[in-house]
Amino acid sequence: MDKNLKNDLLIRAAMSQPTERPPVWMMRQAGRFMKEYWEIKNKYSFLEMCKTPEIAADVTMLPIDLLGVDAAILFSDILVTAEAMGGDLSFEQGVGPRFSNPIRNAKDAEYLNVDCLDKLQYVADAIRVIQQRLDGNVPLIGFAGAPFTILSYLVEGGSSKDFKLTKTFMNNQPELAHSILQKIADVTVEYLNMQIAAGVNALQLFDSWALALSWNDYHEFSHQYNKYIISKLNRKDVPIISFAKGSSVFAPVMAEAQPDVVSLDWNADLLNIKKALPSNMAVQGNLDPFVLYADKPVIKKKILELFERMRGEKGFIFNLGHGIMPDMPFDNVKYAIEVIKEFRY
Numbered sequence: 001m002d003k004n005l006k007n008d009l010l011i012r013a014a015m016s017q018p019t020e021r022p023p024v025w026m027m028r029q030a031g032r033f034m035k036e037y038w039e040i041k042n043k044y045s046f047l048e049m050c051k052t053p054e055i056a057a058d059v060t061m062l063p064i065d066l067l068g069v070d071a072a073i074l075f076s077d078i079l080v081t082a083e084a085m086g087g088d089l090s091f092e093q094g095v096g097p098r099f100s101n102p103i104r105n106a107k108d109a110e111y112l113n114v115d116c117l118d119k120l121q122y123v124a125d126a127i128r129v130i131q132q133r134l135d136g137n138v139p140l141i142g143f144a145g146a147p148f149t150i151l152s153y154l155v156e157g158g159s160s161k162d163f164k165l166t167k168t169f170m171n172n173q174p175e176l177a178h179s180i181l182q183k184i185a186d187v188t189v190e191y192l193n194m195q196i197a198a199g200v201n202a203l204q205l206f207d208s209w210a211l212a213l214s215w216n217d218y219h220e221f222s223h224q225y226n227k228y229i230i231s232k233l234n235r236k237d238v239p240i241i242s243f244a245k246g247s248s249v250f251a252p253v254m255a256e257a258q259p260d261v262v263s264l265d266w267n268a269d270l271l272n273i274k275k276a277l278p279s280n281m282a283v284q285g286n287l288d289p290f291v292l293y294a295d296k297p298v299i300k301k302k303i304l305e306l307f308e309r310m311r312g313e314k315g316f317i318f319n320l321g322h323g324i325m326p327d328m329p330f331d332n333v334k335y336a337i338e339v340i341k342e343f344r345y
C-alpha cells in the first residue's frame, strides 16, 4: 500500500482491510452535471480534453475540489484504446461515441494495429500531472474498457440498444471475433501497465455491456479476456476493480478472474453477492443512480439502508451502480457524499 497517501480509505477497502466508513467515489464524477465541466467543455472537444494532460488534470480535479470524494478517476474514455488501434472515433453532442470505420468482416479489421502504445502516451502524461496536483491527498484510479465492451463499439460503430450487429458478428464469425478480442486484450495489458508505471493507485476494468451476453458467450467472449488481462498486470500494490453492469449473475465468474474488487449495479443485494465471493474479495456499488433525482431525505434513507446492510463487512466501496447522469442535480450528488462521509461503522 502506498504509504504516501493521506486518504487511503479506497485502497484499504479494496484490499479488504478495515476502514472507519466506506470510501466513496462515483462513476462519471467529472462530467456534465457540473457547470464547471461545461465551462471547460464549451472551449474544447471531449477528445481534446482527454488528450491535453493539463485539461484532463483540471477536469479530474473537479470532483476532488467540489465534492470531496475519496478517489479521483482519470479523465479519459474507455474508447481511446480502440482509437489508438485505428478506430476513427468522434463524440457527437447528444449522439455519443461513433466509429466511422466499423468492423463487420475480416477486411474491415485489417486496420487494427496492436503496436500503438505510443499513441496513448498522453494518458501517462496526464497521470503524472494529476498525481502532482493530487499531492497524495487521495488515490488516483486509472481504467480501461474490457475487450468485449470495446468490440461492441467497434462493430456497431457506436452505442447500441440490443447489440444485434455484435452478436451476429460473434455468432457467424467467431474466429475473427476472437482474433480481435485478443488484440484488444494485448493492447489493454500494455496500456494498463503503462498507467501503473505512470503512477495510478488503483485500476478499474469497465465491461459495461457484458449484460448483453448469454452465460456461455460471457465465458467465451468476455470473461477469458478479462482474466487474461488481470493475470498480466504488474499489480504490485495496485488493486484491480472489475465492473460490469446488469451482471450480478456473472459475479462468481468475474471473481474467477481474481480482481481485488467486484463492482456491480443495483439489481443485486450486495451483501449476498459478497458472501458468495472469496472472503478476501471486496465489492463496490451499488446504489441505483436514479436515487440521486429524489428528495434529500430519500437519498439519505437509501444510502443508510445500503450501509446498514453492509455494516461489519470489510471490503466495501460505495459507488453508484452506473454513472452519474448529465441532468442530475449537483446539489443532490454533493449531499449524498456528505451523508456517506458522516457515516461511521
Ligand code: CP3
Residues within 6 Å of the ligand: 026, 027, 028, 029, 030, 031, 032, 041, 046, 073, 074, 075, 076, 077, 078, 079, 091, 093, 094, 095, 096, 097, 143, 159, 206, 208, 245, 323
Ligand atoms: O467516470 C469518470 O468521471 C471518468 C471518465 C470516464 C468517461 N467515460 C468520461 C466521459 C470514464 C471512466 C468513462 C468510461 C466509459 N466510456 C464507459 C464505461 C462506463 C459506463 O458508462 O458504462 C463507456 C461505455 C464509455 C463510452 C462512452 N463515452 C459513451 C457511451 C459516452 C456518451 C455518454 C453520454 O451519455 O452521452 C461517452 C462520452 C463521455 N465519456 C463523456 C464523459 C464525461 C461525455 C462527453 C461530453 O462531454 O460530451
